[in-house]
Amino acid sequence: MQTRASETLLRRTFLLGTIGGTTLGLIALDPRQAAAANVTLLETGSSLLYPLFNLWVPKYTAMHPGLRITTQSTGSGTGIAQAVSGVAQIGASDAYMSFGQLKKSPGILNIPLAISAQTVNYNVPGLNDKNLKLSGPVLAGIYGGKITKWNDPEIVKINAGLTLPDHGITPIHRTDGSGDTFIFTQYLSFSTPAWGNGVGYGTTVSWPPVQGGIGAIGNPGMVQACGQTPHSIAYIGVSFHDQIAKAGLGTAPLQNRAGNFVLPTPATVGAAAGALEGKTPPDERISLIYAPGANSYPIINYEYAIVNSKQASPEIAAAVRDFLTWAVDPSGGNAPEFLDAVKFLPLTPKIADLSKRQIAKIG
Amino acid sequence: MHAKPFRIGTVCLAALIPGMLIAVVLFLALYSWPAIQFNGVGFLFRTTWNLGNLYADPVMVRGMQVPIHAQYGILVFIVGTLATSAIALLIAIPVSLGVAIFIAEGAPPHLRPTLSLIVELLAVVPSVVYGLWGIAVLVPLIAHYIAPALNAVLGFIPFFAGGSPTGFGLLSASLVLTLMVVPIITATVYSALLQVARPDKEAAYALGAMKFEVAVRAMLPMVRGSIVGAVILGLGRALGETMAVLMVSGGAINYLPHTITTPISTMASFIVSQLDSAEQDPTGMAVRSLAEIALVLFIITVIVNVIARMITRGLHVGLASRA
Numbered sequence: 001m002q003t004r005a006s007e008t009l010l011r012r013t014f015l016l017g018t019i020g021g022t023t024l025g026l027i028a029l030d031p032r033q034a035a036a037a038n039v040t041l042l043e044t045g046s047s048l049l050y051p052l053f054n055l056w057v058p059k060y061t062a063m064h065p066g067l068r069i070t071t072q073s074t075g076s077g078t079g080i081a082q083a084v085s086g087v088a089q090i091g092a093s094d095a096y097m098s099f100g101q102l103k104k105s106p107g108i109l110n111i112p113l114a115i116s117a118q119t120v121n122y123n124v125p126g127l128n129d130k131n132l133k134l135s136g137p138v139l140a141g142i143y144g145g146k147i148t149k150w151n152d153p154e155i156v157k158i159n160a161g162l163t164l165p166d167h168g169i170t171p172i173h174r175t176d177g178s179g180d181t182f183i184f185t186q187y188l189s190f191s192t193p194a195w196g197n198g199v200g201y202g203t204t205v206s207w208p209p210v211q212g213g214i215g216a217i218g219n220p221g222m223v224q225a226c227g228q229t230p231h232s233i234a235y236i237g238v239s240f241h242d243q244i245a246k247a248g249l250g251t252a253p254l255q256n257r258a259g260n261f262v263l264p265t266p267a268t269v270g271a272a273a274g275a276l277e278g279k280t281p282p283d284e285r286i287s288l289i290y291a292p293g294a295n296s297y298p299i300i301n302y303e304y305a306i307v308n309s310k311q312a313s314p315e316i317a318a319a320v321r322d323f324l325t326w327a328v329d330p331s332g333g334n335a336p337e338f339l340d341a342v343k344f345l346p347l348t349p350k351i352a353d354l355s356k357r358q359i360a361k362i363g
Numbered sequence: 364m365h366a367k368p369f370r371i372g373t374v375c376l377a378a379l380i381p382g383m384l385i386a387v388v389l390f391l392a393l394y395s396w397p398a399i400q401f402n403g404v405g406f407l408f409r410t411t412w413n414l415g416n417l418y419a420d421p422v423m424v425r426g427m428q429v430p431i432h433a434q435y436g437i438l439v440f441i442v443g444t445l446a447t448s449a450i451a452l453l454i455a456i457p458v459s460l461g462v463a464i465f466i467a468e469g470a471p472p473h474l475r476p477t478l479s480l481i482v483e484l485l486a487v488v489p490s491v492v493y494g495l496w497g498i499a500v501l502v503p504l505i506a507h508y509i510a511p512a513l514n515a516v517l518g519f520i521p522f523f524a525g526g527s528p529t530g531f532g533l534l535s536a537s538l539v540l541t542l543m544v545v546p547i548i549t550a551t552v553y554s555a556l557l558q559v560a561r562p563d564k565e566a567a568y569a570l571g572a573m574k575f576e577v578a579v580r581a582m583l584p585m586v587r588g589s590i591v592g593a594v595i596l597g598l599g600r601a602l603g604e605t606m607a608v609l610m611v612s613g614g615a616i617n618y619l620p621h622t623i624t625t626p627i628s629t630m631a632s633f634i635v636s637q638l639d640s641a642e643q644d645p646t647g648m649a650v651r652s653l654a655e656i657a658l659v660l661f662i663i664t665v666i667v668n669v670i671a672r673m674i675t676r677g678l679h680v681g682l683a684s685r686a
């Protein structure tokens with residue numbers, strides 16, 4: 001435990017400079033820390049969860065004087081690593097931890113806080129309001145370099161009635177590590193065995209070389225690159241719905257496991273979540289991608305808080321427990337006043353209950 | 364009596380710099396040692412970078428635990444680093460010399476302090492600002508005008524052919540680097556030109572030289588050493604630049620650039636972009652391989668600097684023998 005923590009710290013000192021150290025220093029120097037009633041928590045990680053935490057924290061800390069919660073948008077991988085090393089009390093991640101990571105860090109909990117979805121967006125002049133249909137195998141073909149033109153027979157076949165241009169496709173992927181890449185490549189892997197056996201899935205994958213394909217940084221970078229590049233395609237977190245609309249991008253109905261093409265709406269995202277609710281294990285590490293059901297939207301996921309079940313002190317543990325319990329409660333952080341702004345869906349009652357059971361383990 | 368503590372103090376402080384340098388290299392080497400063993404020499408020559416399946420159980424390869432399918436090759440990033448820096452310097456050196464000569468000799472004397480202040484201000488603009496400008500202005504400009512123009516005029520050379528549908532790539536990264544390097548070289552050369560003695564300039568005028576000839580044939584050779592130093596400074600910034608390049612390079616992985624508009628990645632920007640995912644590798648090999656990239660980048664920087672210094676020495680020898 002000690003050596004792992006110090007090794008992670010060493011890594012961080014070297015590669016991330018003094019970010020972690022500074023944060024630690026700030027917490028340690030905070031004079032209010034001395035009083036037992038005052039607790040400072042650090043939340044760091046997923047840039048998709050960051051806006052939600054920023055809605056939660058002011059409301060929650062206003063109700064709990066003496067508690068301070070600092071939020072940071074650093075990326076899911078950093079969120080997990082800092083929750084494990086103890087720098088952060090709450091790590092935010094779009095992806096659940098692997099068995100390998102858990103084996104290395106037993107006692108780390110993966111707690112769903114809300115349900116998110118992802119849209120596949122395109123910029124094909126004249127067709128952006130036409131809801132061009134796409135499927136997993138077609139997307140795997142585009143991102144794998146086998147489908148290079150918009151009028152490829154594979155795309156024409158599922159879009160009867162649309163006139164598709166004889167123009168090259170520019171697939172845009174995320175350059176930085178991203179939960180969005182994780183769920184997008186899971187959709188490709190689960191729907192297209194060739195992709196699953198070859199490239200596979202992860203927060204970063206070894207993208208096949210595609211003529212003209214580019215990488216972009218963050219969801220804002222994806223929206224901007226897709227918006228200013230005609231004939232491009234990108235995958236973007238649903239929280240960016242407003243920016244996507246402003247950039248005038250088209251949103252593709254995606255083919256689900258049942259073979260139907262569905263757009264992401266509260267109904268289709270809810271249907272997918274409902275379909276896998278019963279399969280969610282007590283540790284809640286499960287992919288919600290490519291869920292069964294005629295009306296299920298295929299790219300949705302739990303947004304996770306990564307938390308060490310053993311916190312530094314009973315006061316900190318209690319503060320984390322109380323905050324997370326409030327966050328997953330339908331009358332607390334899962335209320336529409338918070339989730340609607342970022343286009344997330346609340347946890348279903350059964351999943352909220354599983355999350356609360358995990359939260360109770362924090363000590 | 365009083366000299367001794369002072370002497371010891373300064374020696375200690377002086378030793379701090381080489382000491383830190385050695386510590387950094389030593390740390391990089393030790394930390395990346397498992398990766399160096401796993402990757403072998405092929406690390407430098409392979410074009411595939413694959414973190415492997417981080418969600419499957421790790422496998423044993425050559426006695427080391429690594430994620431299944433993991434393979435680390437950085438030729439793409441070495442080429443990207445050297446190509447962007449070379450193109451940036453190719454454009455920046457003549458531009459910077461021209462600007463420096465203009466400020467020192469051509470501009471009205473009362474404007475000189477203002478102009479040199481502007482150049483120095485440009486040198487301290489944070490790189491992320493250049494990156495944002497690159498995305499918002501330069502990238503669309505390349506996609507819509509510069510790349511099609513290059514294709515039309517120089518398209519018979521394959522390197523300039525093809526245009527660019529997106530604007531992200533080698534050219535955009537190089538131009539952003541150029542913009543960052545020009546102020547550094549200009550400021551250094553300008554302050555060197557100010558040091559040229561008045562009698563030397565007057566001697567050149569006395570020989571009948573025009574203003575341009577004085578600057579190019581008399582003054583520039585005198586500050587040759589400063590020019591090389593300035594170029595090395597600029598090159599250092601270009602080789603190590605991270606954020607601005609990351610934002611406009613198109614983040615290529617697994618293939619080498621074949622035209623000036625192909626997406627690329629540089630070593631520094633790639634380390635940053637991969638770090639978050641590498642943290643999720645339970646075997647730690649991904650982070651250690653990133654450390655190995657840092658080590659290689661350091662070695663390349665040293666080699667490039669040594670070569671540059673050898674060129675200066677060659678210049679001095681060449682001139683001496685001519686005289």
